[in-house]
Amino acid sequence: MNATRQQPTDSAKTAVAKRPVPFLALGGVWEQDDIDAATKVMQAAARPDGNFFPLPEEKDFQNALARHEGCKHAVVVNSCGTALDLCMMALGIHAGDEVIVPGLTFVCTAGAAVARSAKAVFADIDPVTLCLSPSSVEKKISPRTKAIIPVHFSGLAADIEGFDNITKRHGIPVIYDAAHAVGTRHKGKGIGGAGLAACYSFQSNKNMTTLGEGGAITSDNAEFAEKVRGLKTFGYVYGPQLRVTQIGFNYRMTKPQAATGMTQLAKIDRVIAARLARFQQMNRALEDVAEIIRPAGITEGHGCHLYVARLDTSRVRFARADFLKHLKDVWQIACGNHYPAVWSWEAFQNVNCDKSDTPVTHKAVEQVMSLPLFPSTTDEGVAYIAHAIKETIAALKKE
Numbered sequence: 001m002n003a004t005r006q007q008p009t010d011s012a013k014t015a016v017a018k019r020p021v022p023f024l025a026l027g028g029v030w031e032q033d034d035i036d037a038a039t040k041v042m043q044a045a046a047r048p049d050g051n052f053f054p055l056p057e058e059k060d061f062q063n064a065l066a067r068h069e070g071c072k073h074a075v076v077v078n079s080c081g082t083a084l085d086l087c088m089m090a091l092g093i094h095a096g097d098e099v100i101v102p103g104l105t106f107v108c109t110a111g112a113a114v115a116r117s118a119k120a121v122f123a124d125i126d127p128v129t130l131c132l133s134p135s136s137v138e139k140k141i142s143p144r145t146k147a148i149i150p151v152h153f154s155g156l157a158a159d160i161e162g163f164d165n166i167t168k169r170h171g172i173p174v175i176y177d178a179a180h181a182v183g184t185r186h187k188g189k190g191i192g193g194a195g196l197a198a199c200y201s202f203q204s205n206k207n208m209t210t211l212g213e214g215g216a217i218t219s220d221n222a223e224f225a226e227k228v229r230g231l232k233t234f235g236y237v238y239g240p241q242l243r244v245t246q247i248g249f250n251y252r253m254t255k256p257q258a259a260t261g262m263t264q265l266a267k268i269d270r271v272i273a274a275r276l277a278r279f280q281q282m283n284r285a286l287e288d289v290a291e292i293i294r295p296a297g298i299t300e301g302h303g304c305h306l307y308v309a310r311l312d313t314s315r316v317r318f319a320r321a322d323f324l325k326h327l328k329d330v331w332q333i334a335c336g337n338h339y340p341a342v343w344s345w346e347a348f349q350n351v352n353c354d355k356s357d358t359p360v361t362h363k364a365v366e367q368v369m370s371l372p373l374f375p376s377t378t379d380e381g382v383a384y385i386a387h388a389i390k391e392t393i394a395a396l397k398k399e
């Protein structure tokens with residue numbers, strides 16, 4: 001720690017040294033053991049008899065991932081986007097079908113349905129957890145509904161029992177978007193076996209990363225796992241004789257990526273524990289800030305991918321954009337926006353989608369902001385961000 005730097009304090013009169021706080025930081029996540037794992041398989045591939053075929057690294061990683069996520073099967077792929085696409089393909093989603101999704105999510109949750117020419121139907125989110133609400137989903141079910149894609153938003157488990165009940169009553173499969181949720185626990189158990197399948201992301205800024213990109217599909221359903229396993233690699237079925245039983249693509253993960261999956265997975269619990277400590281610290285630091293709605297469920301079991309706070313716009317006369325601009329310009333703090341409403345993206349302007357009956361989502365997308373908290377954030381770093389938030393609110397209230 002810099003001994004000459006003053007400790008942040010809540011006193012507006014005390015000068016606090018400003019310093020850049022970036023939104024992404026892999027310190028304590030991507031380390032020498034990950035580099036060594038990737039290097040080892042790259043060096044082996046350089047031998048005269050070497051190759052880049054990902055076995056057995058892929059198999060090891062799949063087995064370890066399934067164990068960690070509390071499910072029977074894992075199929076690793078090159079991203080969560082392709083994982084969702086494969087699930088839509090495996091379900092035979094096509095034109096005329098409807099897929100129910102949240103509007104507060106990354107574009108590809110809904111894009112996976114639209115890419116298969118289906119209609120994305122937006123149901124509302126829960127005002128506390130910000131995850132898709134089963135009761136809102138229930139109202140959107142039609143005879144054309146072929147799938148539901150809830151997101152374990154920010155790393156907090158969605159209402160799994162609520163969606164299980166929907167599947168029981170209506171027979172509609174649930175595919176979880178678990179991009180934020182590696183390591184998330186629900187009632188003490190991993191979320192990999194919930195619903196028909198879950199789709200994970202190991203892209204660069206997630207809690208673990210396989211060389212910057214990567215994903216996986218997990219399931220307790222052997223038949224579904226086999227189907228996506230075939231689809232991810234040209235429809236191949238390996239055996240005494242290679243067969244092609246369905247039209248697939250190449251969505252495979254590379255060998256160095258799979259090798260780093262093992263080292264990343266070995267430390268994921270430590271990474272999440274460090275994130276949880278920071279998230280809880282921030283929750284305490286913002287306890288007395290009435291203008292900020294702190295995230296719910298920051299406790300054991302939360303995957304702690306994103307700390308999504310909300311600016312309570314009913315209590316202030318400035319917009320979130322002004323708040324974030326002040327934080328950036330004056331305090332050099334970069335925040336994320338998870339997310340603009342899916343339907344607000346240009347590409348969705350003319351697609352067949354239904355965004356009615358989503359008041360909670362409409363409000364949330366004007367309020368959310370993800371604070372830059374990582375395993376490498378220090379006590380002082382948390383205090384600095386909390387201090388800057390309080391000072392920014394005070395400054396903007398005066399304007």
Ligand SMILES: Cc1ncc(COP(=O)(O)O)c(C=O)c1O
Pocket residue numbers: 078079080081082105106108109151177179180200201202203214215
């Ligand atoms: C909720 C959600 N779903 C899907 C994805 C896509 O993940 P990937 O980049 O691995 O395709 C992301 C990525 O940020 C995400 O946040």
